[in-house]
Amino acid sequence: MYIVAMALKRFPIGVQDFAVIREDDKYYVDKTDLIYKLVKADRYFFLSRPRRFGKSLLVSTLQYYFEGRKDLFTGLAMETLETEWKKYPVFKLSFAGNKFDTLESLQISLDNMMAAFEELLGIKNMAKFEWGVRFGNILQAAYNATNTPPVVLVDEYDAPLLDSMENPELQLTLKNEMRKLFSPLKDLGGILRFVFLTGISKFSQLSIFSELNNLKVITMNDDYAAICGITKEEVLTQMQPEIQALADKNGMTYDGACEALTRQYDGYHFSKNSPDVFNPFSLINSLSDGELANYWFSTGTPTILTRLMRKYKVDPTPFDTGFEATLDMFDAPTETAKNPIPMLYQSGYLTIKNFDGFAYTIGFPNEEVRLGFLKALMPYYAMDDVVDNDMFMLRFTKALRKGKIDDAMTHIRVFMSGIPYNAERKDENHYKTVLFLIFKLCTPYVVRTEECSAAGRADAVVETADAVYVFEFKLDSSATVDDALKQIDDKGYLIPYSVTMAKDGSPKKLFKIGVTFDQEKRTIGEWKVVEG
Template sequence: MTHTDLYYFLSRPRRFGKSLLVSTLQYYFEGRKDLFSALAMEKLETEWKKYPVFKLSFAGNKYITEEDLADTLNLKLGEWERQYGLTPSDKSAWGVRFELLIKAAYESTGLPPVVLVDEYDAPLLDSMETPELQLTLKNEMRKLFSPLKDLGGILRFVFLTGISKFSQLSIFSELNNLKAITMNDEYAAICGITREDVLTQMQPEIQALANKNGLTYDGACNALQKQYDGYHFSKNSPNVYNPFSLINALSDKELANYWFSTGTPTILTRLMRKYKVDPVPFETGFEASQDMFDAPTETAKNPIPMLYQSGYLTIKSTKAGNRYVLGFPNNEVRLGFLKALMPYYAIDDVVDNDSFLLRFVDALEEKDIEKALVQIRAFMSGIPYNAEHKDENHYKAPQTTH
């Protein structure tokens, strides 16, 4: 990747290792050979030049005003301006300041600079519900990135990553040669952990998990696969595990819902309610063309692009004619997604509904059908008689999977 095209874009769900990938690229371009000791890269790279690297992360902040973005950019640009002997400025001419920095770095080191942008879409996702603010932030970020195309002659590499795919016209209008590798087979496993890696590199950790939970080694492998595996990011993608959940599960020796417990974006929950999302097709799988899910988020007419790009849906299989079948990747996402929808299905207190599910599952595990029916009757009795304004989804209870 670092020796082919100049401009790259990759989107992946949250906590899938995008920031780790950006940091790896940073240290590689900074010539940190010591960090790649005993890895293939140590032998593949023979020069190990120390390029000037501009790494800009939009993660970690909340962008609810224009000033929030300005503060982030002033802080980072000011730091670089001092580093390269320029007078720090608090002006919002982001593109001019960034262009001067890139030229200063090139002149002072004699090497072409590298630009790495992590979570570029954080300001836009934070402002999804305030279109006027989002448009303002888009324009400000467009100013920042506008010099990158014209400076191509002195740039070594440009890499941008985020969760969602906003249209190039939104921010990167000048980067018409931006290579999107989000659905490229060659880079399908660039983030996350493949099933092959799990089975060949993590045997001791899997055995420890098995021992603690009274499972065989094969049983533990099967449980991990059902709970965290199942992601596919291209037509011929290998099976990819959610790295955040997998690593936590092996560390804690517990099969818990780690990824989903970190939170569902508020905007996603509201979109699901707005479009009255029915989870049944997600469970069974539904057909979609690529432009139905790998599409710009801000122009979407339904929540499918955001659900896919956020990691709640994935490619289950492919069909002729550039068609795909989308669905839940694994049990963790399935159960977490249904739990997130519970307030929409059941208007009553969420705690009461969670208690119902627990009691119902206990009855099924005890093989006590009458007890299970009692719980179902109690739940159904909560449905109001004046249901003329209720839609079909009100009567669909979330499914549990064991």
């Protein structure tokens, strides 16, 4: 497939204001049909989505809709759907972009927002830091002045709570402040037209919205699964010229570029019957730059997530292939969770891969998340210094690409023997995890890495430009390299690769590598390489 050259879209990189996007003629994925459906369905809503997924843009679009800015919706679905275009007083509270590491930091932010509303309405602050009373006075004053029900939009409501995750005492204090702020929303329900709150995580309703028991959670609602992000259908029907440009720049076919974008940025599902959703931040950056980089992870991985993984000693291996889960296992309130799975899911590191009518399958959504998250885990399982880890990976994969297996295995032996020994790192599972991370982090440097074959499950498979290497590790002190090689043969791990071809059309060389683990030295012991 080839797309005729035409002007490429001007993507709104870093722009979250709907008016700016429309007035500057930047590209906007039309979600206004879903927004229309939302605002007509009910009055109180909560939606959670991962960071950089368009939540702020959604809130901004709602703001301009309720302000009656019909001019901004020309050419969009909303233009024909809405016939009244009534103007409402809109109060948007945004907690995005701030750092809430003290009570004072939250109080200053709330005070600034309330003061701006009070100045706009010409009323005085008579309640000081009593946020509920103060916000209630603002909403009542707006209603009295306009005889029109106000609209309340809250962006990133949970930012103060996430910032204080590692300080439970501070988090409780900030939670109480936020509870005060939201308290009038139930009492003033009779005069409010619409209330919409969004954030990354799901804190229990009792902890922060104690009185707001009429809040409708649409996070996992099929009808609104695509309200944030960009669906695969939208990508393939609306971004063909940009995909072709990416393909041309990287020496790929159009179909190859589609597959690469899907593998790198697609894979999110937010409900039982959700369409495929791309990470919008990564996708538009990729198409704008013409690169397949890890954009989402360049903005930072929350340290709390990798620390939780270590604290609960969670094995990341199942995340790669997917694991079965009930709804309560991942769609649970953050502060009551007994493991990091709910936060990993709500933050976008895990997503729904399948629902069979009874159980969900949860796993990494795509390659960008897989590699970024596993790389972030590496310092907690191996070397504290990221540079040391990266240098090892470069040396190890360079040896593999050159077919120098003995050099590659020596690099692993030296690397693992240098991992600091302590009580947390003395069990067999720890070293299994290190080996898992090493081979999964090979992917950017080789053709591919994988574990599963039709005939069984090898410990690791690495495919380079001209060879395929199947590894079997034996951590049992009584096992030998010959035991490992025999398992490769008995299970037929090499069979799926017997017809794998190099670029020149010749068959790729096949190798099986049996490896033992020296428990006393806590590193690779012996290995044996046999060409298949």
